[in-house]
Amino acid sequence: MVKRFNTPKLCALGILLALAGGQALAAPAMGSPADSGVINKERVLYWLIKRGEIAEDASDETKAAAVAAFVARAKSSTPAMEQIKAQEQSLASKARYAQKLRSQYQQVDDADVTKTVKVLGVLVDFPDLPYNNNRLTAGDTDMYYSSYPAIHYSQMLFSASGFTGPSNQTLISGFQYFQQASGNTFFFTGAVRDWVRADNNAAYYGGNDPSNEDNDKAVPELVLEAVTKAVAGMSASELASYDVEDPYDINSNGNLNEPDGIIDHIMLFHSSIGEEAGGGVLGADAIWSHRFFIQSDPSAYGKAIPGTNLRAYGYTVQPIDAAAGVCTHEFGHDLGLPDEYDYDPDGDGSPVGSWSLMSGGSWTGTVAGSEPVGFSPYARSFLQREYKGKWVKEQEISLDSLNSAGTDFNLVEGVNANGVNQLSLKVPSEPLPFKAPYAGDYQYYSNKGHKLNNAMSFNVTLPVVDSLTLKMRAHWDIEFDFDYMQVQVDGTPIPGNHTKATSYYEAGRNVITGSSANIAGNEGPDHWVELTYDLSAYKGMSKQISIVYKTDEFEGGYGIAIDNLSIVSGSETLYSDDAETSDKMMLAGFVRTTDTRPGNDRRYLIQLRSQNGIDKGLASHGYSPGVVLWFENFDYSDNNTTEHPGYGLIGVVDADQNLIGTRGTDVQIRDAAFSIRQQTAYAGDTNLGPVSLFDDSLDYSAPLKPQAGMILPELGLTMEVIQLAANNSTATVRLKKHDGSVPEPTDMNVSVGVTFSGATANFTSTVTGGDGNYSYFWDFGNGASSTQANPSYTYGNTGTYDISLTVTDGKGVGVTVTQQLSVTVPVTASFSQSVSQLTVSFTNSSSGGDGNLSYTWSFGDGQSSTAASPSHTYAAAGSYTVTLTVTDGKGVSSTRSASVTVSAPAVTPSDGGSGGGSLGWLATLALVLAGMARRRQA
Incomplete structure (x- = not known):
């Protein structure tokens, strides 16, 4: 700790x-x-x-x-x-x-x-x-x-x-x-x-x-x-x-x-x-x-x-x-990081157990403590926010995006930093009990939290009178000297009967800080105090009066509550606001409330926990792998469940609500993971069947072992494990919301349109229904495709094509429409050539038509060919007109002509004295060698 x-x-x-x-x-x-x-x-x-x-x-x-x-x-x-x-x-x-x-x-x-x-x-x-x-x-x-x-x-x-x-x-x-x-x-x-x-x-x-x-x-x-x-x-x-x-x-x-x-x-x-x-x-x-x-x-x-x-x-x-x-x-x-266990060693323990290093997960391993497990999602989010890196890769899900059709989300195991390993689903906060107003049913409240810059203000024209005093009743608990409340006139803080001239921060001048309980003469158990501010310097002027509450990033109290605000001159009340009437005060962070205050952030967090990597130690404590659902609740600052069973800063929702004897929470939540497979065996646990579905309409409070349970809001939310890899390395969960607050998707309707510019088809899609999160796949009927909503495609050949468009929404619902398309592409004769002395090689680049093209070549010397890309050798040098006629299967033709010039190869003249060139030399050499042989024999 x-x-x-x-x-x-x-x-x-x-x-x-x-x-x-x-x-x-x-x-x-x-x-x-x-x-x-x-x-x-x-x-x-x-x-x-x-x-x-x-x-x-x-x-x-x-x-x-x-x-x-x-x-x-x-x-x-x-x-x-x-x-x-x-x-x-x-x-x-x-x-x-x-x-x-x-x-x-x-x-x-x-x-x-x-x-x-x-x-x-x-x-x-x-x-x-x-x-x-x-x-x-x-x-x-x-x-x-x-x-x-x-x-x-x-x-x-x-x-x-x-x-x-x-x-x-x-x-x-x-x-x-x-x-x-x-x-x-x-x-x-x-x-x-x-x-x-x-x-x-x-x-x-x-x-x-x-x-x-x-x-x-x-x-x-x-x-x-x-x-x-x-x-x-x-x-x-x-x-x-x-x-x-x-x-x-x-x-x-x-x-x-x-x-x-x-x-x-x-x-x-x-x-x-x-x-x-x-x-x-x-x-x-x-x-x-x-x-x-x-x-x-x-x-x-x-x-x-x-x-x-x-x-x-x-x-x-x-x-x-x-x-x-x-x-x-x-x-x-x-x-x-804070501890995540219950501080009372005599208690049953918080519903974190060995699922996190900051609780019992520091003692896991065949040798106790030798295989510490991973962090809770609360801790992982904290470490990611503070140190960056790859502590967690989280996907946020909006509760408003869910409905009874369900949405599937994929997870990789918590020890895999290369994929989404945590899902976050924020849920609405709940009002918390607070102190009653000074009088009537309503009061103004600053809200509680860190790094606040909240205000409420009103505009007033002050008369020309001898004295003007702003009065209000207030009680407060504000971190001394570091958080504060100010009354400002057109943005300038003014002194009052209980203000402190300075604070730790330079901007903190003329502040209310500390606790109203320390002010002599405070009233009642909530320690109401009358605050007064002299406004006489502003008589005859129109001013904006603001009450500002500022906090830093550190600890702090609940803030300040204000009631019965008035501006008086002697015994005459010139302005009053008792908070009983709405819209009288401009609120920016302050709230008009009764005896409750706004609650803090809450969310579900979903992990896939295997027995791989640093989660290997889970096996030593008999923890079954699977999808672990957590609930994080910032209405609480600790997991001291002895004092607040069923609630805490962070806790695991136990999938299997069957108690394992009278054992403590650490054992009770060993089967907390949601899975499609049997749980691992454990002494004294006779309920080993898989639990794949979470439904918040069910009771997860473990009433016979309340420190092991979680009291959850009922939102019509379900989570179901629909896929789980054999080694628990990947999973797919389906989240649904059944309260009908999100309209159910209507059936999708898909239609296509097409216009032509030559051989280029310009496609358009019109889609209605579904969940609005569409993806597209076009098949152009010739093996080509596109994933754009409104693509263009240029066809190479005349013909009839069966094109199709498949639209899929975010729920995985797909609709396919097909259409037959007639395309006419003009026949175009085209070729190029390369010349080597008397020989010409032709390269055919003709296109269009129905794709079934035939060719007739005329080389200009009376010779011809029907090959696609022929070569031709001319008999004599000169210039010739070459004509290519291309005809498709429908008899449509196109002709192109071009001039080619060829030349005869150069002739090398003889020197006239060898009587046979190289052969003559060889014959002479043979006679010399034969004569030398005869002389040796003699």
């Missing part, structure tokens, strides 16, 4: 309060939270028995109670809002950067963007628990090794080829995991320093502090101490390579890819089993794996590392026997 403080705001807020003479925020306690998402109850029980804290033959109830007591501190650790702060802080800084570089990103496709991080790995042991005398034996952990050198962690985190497991098998590394999860666009790199020893025994750092929610006492102190020792001796340039990011945009220049004086990523491993897995020989004095920060006074980020010019701030902590699962899970927090 991640717990972060919004440090940029914390720093500024502390300074402002100090300057104002108020009490600055105290530095948070140095304790650290427990991440309940990494609890391994089986190992907790193992160590309770091994340490003798519970008898091996104790009853199941006794054992369960002992485990629950041991992990109980995770229940109170890290409130949900602290978790969300981390996500929002990351969102905000990256959003600022993306805004400034928008023009650059427009030049680069998201899929082409890559991201590289460099992690500093630090190993620390304790005087009472050295790493090389850790007191572990083979049965104590699935990740047991006889030794744990630095190279082991380096390979586990950063190897491109995996690392050696405890049984000499090859296991996935952190680098490989993030490569697969991101479609090879995220590079997880770094190095691990050798073991260093802490100054104090383990309990000094990992002992539980009863005065601080039983959090570990001093882990941030240990991190700073260990990092200081680990980097000692490193050159400045080597250390600087771990500071290449500015995630909080400290210098406010919008560039997040530059040094900020803080080590970017610290991963610390300690020499004990983690407390979340029983704590090994240390028990409750062991450190619980988590993601956290080194706090300091509000004016700084983290603490300086002695002997360097860098600081240590954010970190993750893992145990000596960590597998890739816990490392990637904790680094997911580093990337800005």
Whole structure:
């Protein structure tokens, strides 16, 4: 579980309060939270028995109670809002950067963007628990090794080829995991320093502090101490390579890819089993794996590392026997992701289970935690938005485009980054309960959210009187100093009785911020306050009065509600608006409402999950592959289903609503995937038949196990799996909406028209009906075709052609019409020639007619030919007129004539003295040789 403080705001807020003479925020306690998402109850029980804290033959109830007591501190650790702060802080800084570089990103496709991080790995042991005398034996952990050198962690985190497991098998590394999860666009790199020893025994750092929610006492102190020792001796340039990011945009220049004086990523491993897995020989004095920060006074980020010019701030902590699962899970927090499990370790668990790394998916694998699974669609969308690359390839579907005819959508498995691997279907939001108006039935409300710039305004002509005062009743909860409300006159903010002169942002002048509950004299449980603004300076003028609500990208309250607005002069009311009458106020983001407020975005998300790639680990937990339907609901900021069963930020819709005994949610949703095939076998599960259809009119709330269920809106929506590859690598789903809000398509009618320009036919199509999303296929009757709506085609031959047009709409409904076309193409005689002395070669290029052409050649010397492209040798040099007559099968003919000139070959004269040329020479040579032979014989 991640717990972060919004440090940029914390720093500024502390300074402002100090300057104002108020009490600055105290530095948070140095304790650290427990991440309940990494609890391994089986190992907790193992160590309770091994340490003798519970008898091996104790009853199941006794054992369960002992485990629950041991992990109980995770229940109170890290409130949900602290978790969300981390996500929002990351969102905000990256959003600022993306805004400034928008023009650059427009030049680069998201899929082409890559991201590289460099992690500093630090190993620390304790005087009472050295790493090389850790007191572990083979049965104590699935990740047991006889030794744990630095190279082991380096390979586990950063190897491109995996690392050696405890049984000499090859296991996935952190680098490989993030490569697969991101479609090879995220590079997880770094190095691990050798073991260093802490100054104090383990309990000094990992002992539980009863005065601080039983959090570990001093882990941030240990991190700073260990990092200081680990980097000692490193050159400045080597250390600087771990500071290449500015995630909080400290210098406010919008560039997040530059040094900020803080080590970017610290991963610390300690020499004990983690407390979340029983704590090994240390028990409750062991450190619980988590993601956290080194706090300091509000004016700084983290603490300086002695002997360097860098600081240590954010970190993750893992145990000596960590597998890739816990490392990637904790680094997911580093990337800005929240946990997706229920925070209460005694509860049944949220409906995410092992389907996501940020829940139980960090413990999957034949060796627990060695095969972490992929991310939830919520997490994938977050990572894609923040880091670009290929974390997800999503297709958005409009609910309004669906009807009872159904539309088919294709999916590739989630581990395939090269096709559509996620479908998104936004559904309408629902009003949420809110506070009642001050009076009457209606009030004005700013709305709640990030990056808002909402306003409401009215025009008024102010009389010439001694005093003019704008009054209103309001209550508010606005993030102090960073979000604010202003009253503006023609765009200029004016002061009021409860305004603050300045805020964190330059434009924030004369603002309402903080909480009306802190204003003395506020009324009632909703803390209504009267706000007043002096308008006397504008008497005799016509002005626009605006109430503006602005928020940044960080956390915030519900906003501001306003009622009973008026302009008065003394006891006389000159203008009033009690929100009871519509259209009196111009609204731009504000709403006129009763005791409800608008809900937040909600959507269905559809994935195909196989057991391939990084989803291989699903098999180890008995999870059946198939199409997984999720529901994302931003009315909730967490998955703490103990508090809100059936609802949460993100959850899986369980296809099989048959309970598997009394098991927790992690087991209940192992058969959540929709499929056309039998489920995989699982002990205690007797309902293994396939479920291929989702219908939102059915109950998916699991009423006997409500934390495993999802309460969904009824929209008349169905989803059916109609195709699924044998290896679950591809699927087709059919979405339908049955409420009749979208008119059903009428039958398609298709007609064609044609006009001619010579041999060129110009075709037109007229289509009505269907869903309007047409595709076209023309067959021109001679093997040629076109997919244009209104093509043109030039025919080469006279004849009758059976042309056809097939039109298909977006539902796959096709209509074909045919038409017989008579085409007349004139016969045209044409040829070319090439001359070689007395020989001429003719090339026939005649065309047209009915295609059945015959040829008559006259060479001008009394000779002729009927060949298509003949050659002819003339007897004598000279110029000749050649005529070609072409006739088609219907007797239509065409003639062309051309002049050709030929010449005789050149004759080489003899020299008159050889008496026979070469033969004479050969005869002479033969006589000479014969004479020489006779002389030898003599």
